[in-house]
Amino acid sequence: DVKVTQSSRYLVKRTGEKVFLECVQDMDHENMFWYRQDPGLGLRLIYFSYDVKMKEKGDIPEGYSVSREKKERFSLILESASTNQTSMYLCASRSGQAYNEQFFGPGTRLTVL
C-alpha cells in the first residue's frame, strides 16, 4: 500500500514563527502536492512538484514556499506564520500515470496564535 506520512498531526505555533511541514511518500511517486483544507472552501492547492527540485505554484501560494530535495520528501514552509494560516494541511502524492489518483497523508492541523 502507498503510504504518505506527515510529520505532525497537530501543531501550534506563534505568529511570526517559521514553520516546516514535512511529507514523505514511500512509493517513488514523481508528483507531490500541498493543499490546505478549510470548512466551506474544500481543498485548495498551495504548491505541487513533479520532480526533485521542481515546483509549481498552485492557487494560493502567497505566504508559503516549498522544498523538494529528495524524491520522497516534500516540505511546506511558512516563512512567517500568520493567524490566517491556521488550517488543515494535506499532502498528497501520485505517480506520473494519467489515470492514477492522488494518495493523501493524514493531515496536519496547524494553529497559529
Next chain:
Amino acid sequence: AQTVTQSQPEMSVQEAETVTLSCTYDTSESDYYLFWYKQPPSRQMILVIRQEAYKQQNATENRFSVNFQKAAKSFSLKISDSQLGDAAMYFCAYRSIGNQFYFGTGTSLTVIP
C-alpha cells in the same frame, strides 16, 4: 482554472437506502479525469471511484457508481445500500491535463441508523 461545484453541503440517508451526491464542473478541455474521494472523520482521504472523460460507460465500484454526463458537465455519485461506515465528507475532484487537481467544497454525508 477549472471549477468544481458541489451544491449540497450536507446530505443524510437512512441506513440501507440509496443516496446521490451531486457534482458539476466547468472546463474547456475534452479529455480529463474525475474522482470522488471520501474523508471519514479524523481519517485520511481515500479514493472512492474514478471516471475517464473519454469513456462513456459509467464507473462502478461495488455499492458506489457514478452518473457521468459529459455534455452537462455533471458527475454525481450514487451510494447504494448505505452503511454506517459511509458517513464522511465526500469530495468531487477534476484532474486537468496540466496535472492539477481541482476539488469541490465537499458534501458531508450522515447515515441514520
